[in-house]
Amino acid sequence: MPLPNATVLDRFLRYVVIDTQSNAASTSQPSTEKQKNLGRLLEQELRALGLDDAHLDEHGNVYATIPANTEKAVATICFCAHMDTAPDFTGTGVKPQIVRNYQGGDINLVGDPNQVIKVEEHPELKAQLGHDIVTTDGTTLLGADDKAGIAEIMTAAQFLLAHPEIKHGPIKLLFTTDEEIGRGADKVDLEKLGADFGYTLDGSTVGEIQSENFSADGVTIEISGVPIHPGTAKGKMENAIKIASAIVARLPQDQAPETTEGREGFIHPISICGAMEGAKISFIIRDFEEDGLTQKEDLLKTLTEEVLAAYPGSTYRFEVKQQYRNMKEVLNRHPEVMENLMEATRRIGLEPKIDSIRGGTDGARLSFMGLPCPNIYTGGHAYHSPLEWISVQDMETSVRAIVELVKVWEERAA
Numbered sequence: 001m002p003l004p005n006a007t008v009l010d011r012f013l014r015y016v017v018i019d020t021q022s023n024a025a026s027t028s029q030p031s032t033e034k035q036k037n038l039g040r041l042l043e044q045e046l047r048a049l050g051l052d053d054a055h056l057d058e059h060g061n062v063y064a065t066i067p068a069n070t071e072k073a074v075a076t077i078c079f080c081a082h083m084d085t086a087p088d089f090t091g092t093g094v095k096p097q098i099v100r101n102y103q104g105g106d107i108n109l110v111g112d113p114n115q116v117i118k119v120e121e122h123p124e125l126k127a128q129l130g131h132d133i134v135t136t137d138g139t140t141l142l143g144a145d146d147k148a149g150i151a152e153i154m155t156a157a158q159f160l161l162a163h164p165e166i167k168h169g170p171i172k173l174l175f176t177t178d179e180e181i182g183r184g185a186d187k188v189d190l191e192k193l194g195a196d197f198g199y200t201l202d203g204s205t206v207g208e209i210q211s212e213n214f215s216a217d218g219v220t221i222e223i224s225g226v227p228i229h230p231g232t233a234k235g236k237m238e239n240a241i242k243i244a245s246a247i248v249a250r251l252p253q254d255q256a257p258e259t260t261e262g263r264e265g266f267i268h269p270i271s272i273c274g275a276m277e278g279a280k281i282s283f284i285i286r287d288f289e290e291d292g293l294t295q296k297e298d299l300l301k302t303l304t305e306e307v308l309a310a311y312p313g314s315t316y317r318f319e320v321k322q323q324y325r326n327m328k329e330v331l332n333r334h335p336e337v338m339e340n341l342m343e344a345t346r347r348i349g350l351e352p353k354i355d356s357i358r359g360g361t362d363g364a365r366l367s368f369m370g371l372p373c374p375n376i377y378t379g380g381h382a383y384h385s386p387l388e389w390i391s392v393q394d395m396e397t398s399v400r401a402i403v404e405l406v407k408v409w410e411e412r413a414a
Contacts, residue, residue: 005158006155006158007155008151008152008155008392008395008396008399009132009134009151009392009395011045011150011151011154011155012134012144012147012148012151012390012395013096013134014041015038015041015143015147015150015151016094016096016142016143016144016147017094017095017096018034018037018038018041019034019037019085019091019092019093019094020032020034020035020037020038020083020084020085020091020143021034021084021085021086021087021090021091021092021180022035022084022085022086022087022177022178022179022180022181022183023087023181024087024181029059029060029177029178029183029186029187030059030060030084030177030178031084031177031178031181031183032084035060035083035084035177035178036056036060036177038083038147038150039056039060039061039062039083039175039177040056042054042056042062042083042150042154042175043055043056043062045154046062046064046154046157046173049157049158049161050161051064051065051066051157051161051173053065054173057187057189059177059186059187060083060176060177060178061174061175061176061177061187061188061189062083062173062174062175063172063173063174063192063193064157064172064173065170065171065172065173065194066157066160066161066168066170066171066172066173067170068168068169068170068171069164069167069168070167070168070169070410070413072167072169072410072413072414073169073413073414074168074169074170074409074410074413075169075196075197075409075413076169076170076171076172076194076195076196076197077169077170077171077172077195077196077197077198077199077405077406077409078171078172078173078174078193078195078197078198078199078371078373079153079156079171079172079173079174079198079199079201079402080153080173080174080175080176080198080199080200080201080202080362080363080366080373081146081147081149081150081152081153081175081176081200081201081202082146082149082175082176082177082178082179082180082184082202082362083146083147083150083175083176083177084177084178084179084180084181084184085141085143085145085147085180086141086145086180086383086384087180087181088141088384088385089140089141089384089385089386090139090140090141091140091141091143092140093139093140094136094140094141094142094143095111095136095137095139095140096134096135096136096137096142097109097110097134097135097136097137098132098133098134098135098392099132099133099134099135100132101130101131101132102125102128102129102130102131102132102133103129103130104119104125104126104129105119106118106119107125107133107135107389109135109136109137109138109386109387110137110138111136111137111138111139112137112138112139112386113138114138115138115139115386115387116387117135117382117387117389122381122382122387122389124205124381128391128394131391131392131393131394132391132392132393133389133390133391133392134389134390134391134392135387135388135389136386136387136388138386138387139386140386141383141384141385141386141388142380142388142389142390143388144378144379144380144381144383144388144389144390145180145202145378145380145383145384145388146179146201146202146378148201148378148379148380148390148395148398149200149201149202149378149398150175150201151395152201152378152395152398152399152402153173153175153201153402155399156399156402156403157171157173159399159403160403160406166403166406166407167407167410168406168407168409168410169406169409169410169413170194171406172193172194172195172198174188174193174195174198176188176362179202179361179362182216182323182324182360184361184362184365185362185365185366185369186365188362188366188369190366190369190370190371193371195371196371197334197337197371197372197373198363198366198371198372198373199337199341199363199373199374199375199376199405200361200362200363200366200373200374200375200376201375201376201378201398201402202361202362202363202375202376202378203375203376203377203378204377204378204379204380204381204383205377205379205381206350206377206379206394206397206398207345207350207351207352207353207377208352208353208355208377209338209341209342209345209352209353209354209355209374209375209376209377210354210355210356210357210361210374210375211327211328211331211338211354211374211375212288212326212327212328212356212357213288213324213326213327213328213356213357213359213360213361213363213364213375214265214286214287214288214326214357214358214359214360215286215287215288215289215290215292215293215324215325215326216284216285216286216293216322216323216324216325216360217284217285217293217297217320217321217322217323218282218283218284218285218320218321218323219282219283219284219285219297219300219318219319219320219321220280220281220282220283220317220318220319220321221244221247221280221281221283221300221304221316221317221318221319222278222279222280222316222317222319223240223243223244223274223278223279223280223281223308223314223315223316224240224277224278224314224315224316225237225238225239225240225241225243225276225277225278225279225311225313225314226238226277226311226313226314227276227277237276238311238313238314239276240274240275240276240277240278240279240314241274241275241276241279243279243307243308243311243314244272244274244279244280244281245272246307247281247303247304247307248269248272248281250303250306250307251267251269251300251303252267252299255267255296255299256268261358262356263288263356265285265286265287265288265289265292265293265296266285266286266287266296267283267285267296267299267300268283268284268285268286269281269282269283270282270283270284283300284323285297285300286358286359288326288356289326290325290326297320300318301318304316304318323360324360324364324365324368325364325368326364327363327364327367327368327372327373327374330367330368330372331367331372331374333372334372336412337372337373337374338354338374340405340408340409340412341374341376341405343408344401344404344405344407344408345401345404347404347408348397348400348401348404350397357375361375363375376398376401376402377394377398377401378390378394378395378398379391379394379395379397379398
């Protein structure tokens, strides 16, 4: 049975053991039915808290409302987190470990002696002395991305419902599927949600607020070669595998994920497959500016044409698909969303640090759908890997930030 009085750690440990990995190869929504297992649990827990409208829809999204308890006309705020975990590393059989009262040094993971969370590679650990650190056993990812966000939202909801003296406007809760494969907002019903502004709980270091993210496109290059029996191939064969390989080999080294940081964008091949007669390369293109995306896509097309010039019998198809855009464009039109978040962060004793996401969140998609939605810190680190870790105390800090944020919105309302 759901435990309505659980701590943020209780909830987090309960959620991470549920396998919710999404699958980009699937065309359904959610991409994996197992994501609904967590959705059903969240629906039960929300109802146990007294939120009678809590429900799981056919796409795996969970909706709920905390009613307003003030007579002020306060904007309706939504807190959002995603239920799926990344396909990058297995999320099956998660065995969370807790390092109590961390006293510094590297953390050895018990399930795989080759997996060590090293301080020199994770300098954020230096700020965690005395904290309780949750890790994996080294054989799976942890799922703090984004089950930490879910646990924090649920715990804040529990606290607000238990303390009606804290005045707030209407609060909407939204838990989505398939964020990790770029589809988290695809089936969200904003009319049903009924929120004016939103916040995703999907960040990292406490105090870091993200109001900007990469703009993103996907590019597919399909190559048709000239197949022929290798015994009689001289001067005739044009091997699509070699053509694809030559395109990848010509990619600029200074525009790759492994060589860029900060506001630098990149061209990143994510898959290559095929045979002599045909091959396909899939890329993701990232930049904070749309002009930067266009320049990178033009460069990739030019490289392809240069390679194909040596293969006169072969052809190619070049396709660009928009994935998401920089949410800063939308948030700049609603400055109060960020101003209230920064005030709430200061109230819990942190100095807000405005940061950019070298990636995307549901917030980017939701912003362009009509729900301006920056990203709040959860305390998690080393996402998408077996070295993933999070501080219990940092999760508690994020819970306090949510509570303060709804108070700020109420106080500043007319």
